[in-house]
Amino acid sequence: MILSLKNISKSFEKTEVLKNINIDLKEGEILTILGSSGSGKSTILNLIAGFEKPDFGEISIYDKVASSKDVFMEPHKRNVGFVFQNYALFPHLNVFKNISFGISNQDVNRQKLIVNKMMKLTGLDGLEKRYPHELSGGQQQRVALARTLATDPKLILFDEAFSNVDSVLKSKIEKELVEIIKDNGISAIFVTHDSKEALSISDKIAYLENGDIKQLSSANGIYNCPCSKSVGEFFGKANFIEKSGETYCIRPEECKINEELGEIKANIGRVSYLGERYEVELFFDYENKNYMFIVYVNKHYDLANKEYINFDIDWEQANIMKQERQI
């Protein structure tokens, strides 16, 4: 096991920031910790890196205890990479020296070899003499990654690492980054509040609310089988309906308009045009209860002058909400 957090709790003054956190991470796995601001996401990374000490619980890294009641391994001894939101590049060092910073105890030729390899890997060729302030945001992020990779960590932590990059560049870098991580057999934890980013890069996702992990699942599991309404709604538009005593989470794309034979007849509410489709509010009764659903309707569909519409729920694809936190 690359990383294991057992019953970790942490308070700042009288505020409990993390409550009984348990996480395991295997070699090569990518975990994303997701949650709103102040939910305790970054604190988990700080505890793993050794920047903070837990109040209770045990952290093991590479099968060695790094933090416990009796043990505290300092950050510089953990060999855990960390990529910061603001990159934290050293402003007085050029790109080459920033990347070689963590391997300065090795001989100069080996340093050059590693730095060149990292620069190639991260697409920074030719920029070695530039200083951080002479680089674009995307380039700075690559330097931060290359600097971390140079020390050959088996675990890298990314704290909102994409939040300073524009959305076009973001998806490109994300893709490249995941490739590098997977190709090198590195395990990684990303912290973000962007659910789309989490779904696209993660093997596992932990959803954190008020310092508590509400759900830890695969990307697919947390999207389709959320354990609560709040988790379901965090990952996109979600409808909830009761059928035969069970609560189902129905995503808008799982509702199909079927004007002639649709199972449910609904009143049409607000219609929003989204470009590629309409987003429509539908009001209906089902098993003696009132519901409001959001469904997507093809942009070529004529909704003008219509008060009612029939639709089907794809019950085979729909998932029953489960209370289990780990799926």
Place this chain on the structure above:
Amino acid sequence: MKLSGSNVTWLSLTTGLTSLVILPIALIVIYALGADGETLRHIKETVLLDYVSNTVLLLFYVSIASLIFGVGSAFLVTFYEFKFSKVYSIGLILPFVIPSYILGFIYSDVFGYFSYFHLFLMNIGVNNYFNILNFNTVSVVLALALYPYIYLIVRASFLKNANTLLNPALTLGMSRTKALLRVVLPLSRVAIFGGLSLVLMETISEYGVVSYYGINTLSTAIFSTWFGMGDSGSAAYISSIAMIFILVIIIIEKFSQGKARYTLESSSAPLKKIKLKGIKALFAYIFLSIPLFFGFILPFVWIVIYSFAYAKDSLDMSFFSVILNSFIASGFASFVIVVIAIILAYTYRIIPNFYTKYINKFATLGYSMPGAVIAIGIIILFGDFDNLLIEYFGFEKLLLSGTIFALVFGYIVRFLAVGLNSVLSSFEKIGSNINRASRSLGKNPFKTLLHVELPILKNSFSMTFLLVFIDTIKELPLTLILRPFNYETLATKTYELAINEMVQESAIYAFCIILMCLIPILFSLKAYK
């Protein structure tokens, strides 16, 4: 929880250094509690009440005058616009560069019995000489020298509060004057008390002016008890009374804050000022010109004139040896202060907990203490240490007492706060991620400091050195008590010449001090604007 190896090292260093720095203050308390004997009984029965009542009265007068100068001028330059208002807003800080004792000496020369001013009065038939060497003059001189503390803090607070709250108050139908008086001024209460408490602490610490003008305060009493009677117990007793005064001021200042620890988001919109014209503008000019003229222009011109007049006679070897002495003592002390400040601030940076936070507060205790009090504490400490060496280790003479080390240590105790606050804010500016990044890349705290933070902050730390250096150059009472025999610095030489009726000859030494004090002011003007 087990502490890691490097954390133990940093915590031990910090604890050791802080203990050393607060030891002289702790010794004052211990000696004061055990003080007894004929001298103390005599002091208590005869002059102690005078010392205390004079100090209280002086604090009262200086408070009133410096509040008028400080709050009044901050109010006018912040909320009103008139020709040269920007010049005034910058110029009003300048009295900061002239130490109060120099201001006091100059006024005795300019308005004293043998001054041109008095001759002029006699020529125009005014024969009733008014004695300038009195309590009121001392109060005004101290207020002129110290009001910039209030001016700077209150102006910043006015700007912040007015920017954010003036417009909402106006839109709610308040008149502008009412909004200023009922919203902005009460919100600046904390700033006013903050500035005033600094003025009061400096007043308690003041020695040069009060001794020159013959006013007996607690500060002069410490001198006369030590130099006149050689009684460290009694000196410690009087010092502890001064410390109680300081403590009361700190408590009142904290109390004044109450629950008013509000912070407001500053608005980026510039403050709309009222234009003053005619009689109102004239009033503003007169009001603002008084502190500017008497606090800076007049004394500065006097110093420049007499510096040049006496330059020929003064620029000899002894002049340069005084400068060298000042540079050695202040340079050495400032360097050590910056090093200690970096150690203390860095420990807090890597181990930010309750203990390191409060140990830093303890380390800055000396700054609120009068220089004379600290000096007595160090004399007691080094005296006891030397006696120990003589008694138990066979030393034949005093090792530390009366040496430059005593003086340097005094500066460290008194001015560590200046260095520590400046270093702490420098660290804060670069944020914690730089440090964390280095440590996650395998560097221990010391290597991180050496290879990352020192190179990044070297300019800030140089500025810290400069700030501390200037404070130590200006310091008079502590230097007078702790300097080695015949060791003259710029501050002591200015004082010695002045009390020996050679005020004009002292101008060139005062000029050197003022030139140095101007450097950080000029540096910070850009930020101030």
